[in-house]
Amino acid sequence: MAPMDTASRMDDVRTARRATAVAFCAVGAVTATWAARIPAVQDRLGLSPGELAVVAFAIEAGAVCGLLLGAAVTGRLGSRRATAAAFVGYAPGVVWAAVAPGLTPLAVGLGLWAGANSVLDVALNAQGAELERLAERPLLSGLHAGQSAGLLVGAAVASGAAACGVPLGAHAAVVAVVTLVVGLVASRRLLPVSGRRRERAVRPAGRLLLLSAVAFGVFLADGTATTWLAVHVRDEPGSGPGAAAGAYLGFTAALLVGRLAGDRLTARLGRRRLVSAGCVVAALGLAGAVAAPALPLALAGWAVVGLALAPLAPAVLGAAASTAPVAVPGALATVTSIGYLGSFTGPPAVGALAETTGLAPALLVPVAVLLGTACLCQWGYGARNR
DSSP states (O other), rough: OOOHHHHHHHHHHHHHHHHHHHHHHHHHHHHHHHHHHHHHHHHHHOOOOOHHHHHHHHHHHHHHHHHHHHHHHHHOOOHHHHHHHHHHHHHHHHHHHHOOSHHHHHHHHHHHHHHHHHHHHHHHHHHHHHHHHHHTOOOOHHHHHHHHHHHHHHHOOOOOHHHHTTOOOHHHHHHHHHHHHHHHHHTTTOOOOOOOOOOOOOOOOOOHHHHHEEEHHHHHHHHHHHHHHHHHHHSSSTOOOTTTHHHHHHHHHHHHHHHHHHHHHHHOOOOOHHHHHHHHHHHHHHHHHOOOOHHHHHHHHHHHHHHTTTTTTHHHHHHHHHHSTTTTTHHHHHHHHHHHHHHHHHHHHHHHHHHHHHHHHHHHHHHHHHHHHHHHHGSSSGGGOO
16 A cells, blocks of 8 residues: 555656646746836836836845745745745736836836745745655756746747737736636646745744855856846847847756756755856856857857856755755745845946946956855755755
């Protein structure tokens, strides 16, 4: 009877693993829809660059607050019900970008939308941590690959919709309906991980504090790459009109490939060595892109950055979950919140420095942060996280 129970349980794990990857994919598709149609939203409301920055700030603030809410909701409801509830707010939320009557309603609505996205982050990563525990092997990187795939699909659909003149409202509505249905169906196949009534963000102390610092460095580098990659490539000698867009697409594809390979690398190297080596390789790739004398070499450098960064965030989140096994949602919310501070502060810091030094020298800041993080992560993992 026990072997049959074990086999049935592993079937449930495999089903939940596929469903979690599909849910991540739906999240990525919605995110890409907003990101790709920002120019259309700006044109519709006549937003200045400064006003668009206000919207971006509202989204970032909503995302941080949503992480704290995600710990409470996931702890109370469990990851399956929290995922379903968050999808109800997240998937339709992208439609608000097409119908908001002005700057303030747009900023408030998208701030709430970003909060729902963060609840999904906590809930789906908590589900992934539980799947890793049951399967006794790394799975989070492969699950995050679903989000990268969703970003690619969503960006491709958005590009086609814009090229064909599809109205923003119609495009957003179709994406909202499809991803809501997909997300709700997928959530029904997640494991019914029981919630804890008083879950909250965990105070960052000891190894969790060190992991949070590692997350800060990893997220800073990722956010800086995403923000400044296209600008750097555009300014390279020999860069054509499509080079910047192609570089971003290549970077996203490299993230997908790296995340698909991430679980095998984690199993082989352990989280500590994977994060340390990944930070070093990403730093070398970024330094190579900055110093490259020709566009193809710069593109190759950015591709290396994407491949190296891809499995790092899942590895850090997996370590956080195993560091605080009795408070997984709270630990994930804490580490992700501090990591988000890196992704929020890195790009503007590089931009401010670039005003004085130029972009290429300013991009050496994340190179230094990555090398420092490679050293720091040696102390951020316990024995079971090696």
